[in-house]
Amino acid sequence: MSALELPRFEELMLPVLELIANGRETVKDSLPEIQVRFSLSDEQMEMLLPSGKQTTISNRMHWARNYMKHAGLVEPVAWGRYRITALGKDLLKTNPERIDKVALAQYPLYQTWQSQQIPGAIKESLPIEEGKAETPEERIEAAYVQLDLGLAEELLEQVMSLTAARFEQLIVELLIAMGYGDGRAEMGQAIGKSGDGGIDGVVNEDKLGLDAVYIQAKRYALENTVGRPALQAFVGSMTGESATKGVFVTTSTFSKEAREYVRRVQQRVVLIDGARLARLMIDHGVGVVIEKTYVLRSIDANFFESV
Template sequence: MPIPDFQSVMRPVLAAVADGAPLALSELRECIASEFQLSEEERNERLPSGKQTVINNRVGWARTYLNKAGLLSIPAKGRVQITERGREALDNGPARITVGWLKRYPEFADFHTARPADSAVPAVQVEPVEEATPDEQLADAHQALMQSLADELLAQVRAASPAFFEQLVVDLMIAMGYGGSRKEAGRATQATGDDGIDGIIKEDKLGLDVIYLQAKRWANTVHRPEIDKFIGALTRQRARKGVFITTSEFSAGAREAALGLDIKVVLIDGSELARLMVENNLGCSVKQVYEVKHLDSDYFSED
């Protein structure tokens, strides 16, 4: 069974504490995972941040929303308990409790409605995608922004000259930690007579080994013959490591050609190139930083 969205979790959370006794959050999570018959893989699936499982995040937000609506109380650290309002919701509420339904409670509506501070202009209220928790919405928005940036970067790279692209490839390798400074670590070879090699970079600051680069600013798919030529060039250089980077993509035959060799050949297509540029701040810079904080429960421990 797919992992339920956090609204689908709300009523089962109330039902799990219907007997009125406080329940540990860990037990609540187990109850919900069992209720929806989640597999071990589904129980262990994590958010993009990797810091929390998806089901625990959704149970946690369901608990928060129900608490803000007055349907649940938190009598002690890590515990939940149903309230009289919660019992009434179980008896008379809908089969699926949603954020929209919870807005009938003024305290929840106040909590859920954003109020930009010191704003003279009324904020335009945009209804969020309520199937996702706030953590998931933030992660999805970040991913969408990163994908948009990657698309813009790739378009710029494709519009650049071949010489610029060859130097960009060297700059990327240096930004990833190979060799140290640009002056000492890497260089683009001459446009002619390069024998199929577009760049050479030290693998480490001491230059104990080098990596040979091939850069193809192409719109068309790179096929196996190009990889075979690169492997031949590496062989003539007695090289052991090579990186082939393109702004397009590799065919299945090209990827197969890079496997099972004594020489290590890494293929980086346009999508991976853009991702690495974003990750290493090459051709882009940080616009704004948002800090996401959470409660430090250890601070409030009186033990």
Template sequence: MLQYAADGQEKNLREMYDDVAAALQLTDEDRRQLLPSRKQLTYHNRAGWAKTYLLKAGLVENAGRGRYRITETGRQVLAQRPERLTRRDLMRYGDFVAFVGAVPPDSGPPETIPAEEATPDDTLERLHQTLRDQLAQDLLEAVRSAAPAFFEQLVVDLLVAMGYGGTVRDAGRAIGRSGDGGIDGIIKQDRLGLENIYVQAKRWSGNVGSPEVRNFAGSLQYHKATRGVLITTSDFSQGARETARHLGGTLLVSGEELAQLMIDHGVGVTTAVVYEVKRLDRDYFERD
């Protein structure tokens, strides 16, 4: 970005995104990549933070709405012909240090300087994923240690939260205990009951293999259901997954996937805290 502004002319941020992407030879796939939040293109996010970092370090300056240009300090940096410019390099500038809330390199131990070239968005996404992964582990442990009757109700609650089976009462009547610590039954895919789904959920101790999947497919035909969901608190073998793909109409849900679905649909979890992250609405400021 600094090299892009080397000619001293004002640069438009929107044009900069594509021009810098072309200079870096980003592929179409690279340009389509989204952040884990699915809210923003990754290369737009990286370029936006790069501009912010350069601005805070005093290497570029704002030149009006959505525009920037290089400063004399920025020209001096380019005159040194650096191969690359990292966050660590910017730590020599006091305003940038104040911005990131870190300690200058010569006044503290090296470990005070982040080793990873990550933007705040990267860090936030990574920490959120870490918390989610830990929550999924906690959920799975709780599910595995729950009583059979509780496990039955959990699956019913999840299916209803996902929009299947009508009400909890309807789904509870349709799905019954299988007698071996699991559940077994037919639920409605929609409120009108135009299509039925056969559901089995069991707390197998080991991985579920191909024989169990084939037996499930047979039950699917017996119950005249068009689709089926087989849920386990453990996992499925590679052979079991291949069998399900070959037979078709069967969705396998492992323990890990079950925990993720519970998080996504708010079953067995509660919101601890919400951090609302806002961004500048450039369209608001660029109106005629």
């Protein structure tokens, strides 16, 4: 039995949106009704992706929800749990026969998201549809880019679910993984307590602690931009510690004024927003694991020229 017999991810958008509207917050909650709606057998429901890590139908439902999230039709409320938005409710009131990428393209949030994707052949990537003109190499590249972007989004959502203390510890662990403190866990410490003076952690770059990186770590919703006052307070705390190096990390973004301010201060302060945080975690293997490795081989021209 082929996975092509399963509904494609765009075919699942409307049913998934309706189920979320009816209180089915997770993909798992929606599976029984999806099986009934599309008359899928137990065998079809249990079909796995090549990696063997997830069922194909769950994966397609995930991507359906992901695309609708970027259009503003649904929004996360906790890790893996979603609710319908006012935009989503308005769309359902029109009794649409289908929701697909063409329908989503009318929403400004979706347009913005698409404009941020890698341009060219890999702009539209997963799920990859048959009959497209791209070469196999382009399709592989497209799939990798979309999976990577999706991972970064999910990773940031997971980070948002952490407690403040665990988030601070995470940032210390990330800096250690990046090589600060000679990559040794004992060289970093999360302070995270009342009256910490605006310092949430510190990583010593030498054994005597003569050179250290001070950390401020704040979990903020995306709409809560970090402004100049927060950076001024952090720099003031660094001055009190006679510190010259600092890292301010947030799950949201920094205002233009905040970025301009740190460029003028005497201390060296690095700003890491949510998008960069997720990328650093992926690049340095913090909070992620390698699920599967694919090896692509090509002809060794030098080998044959020497024959």
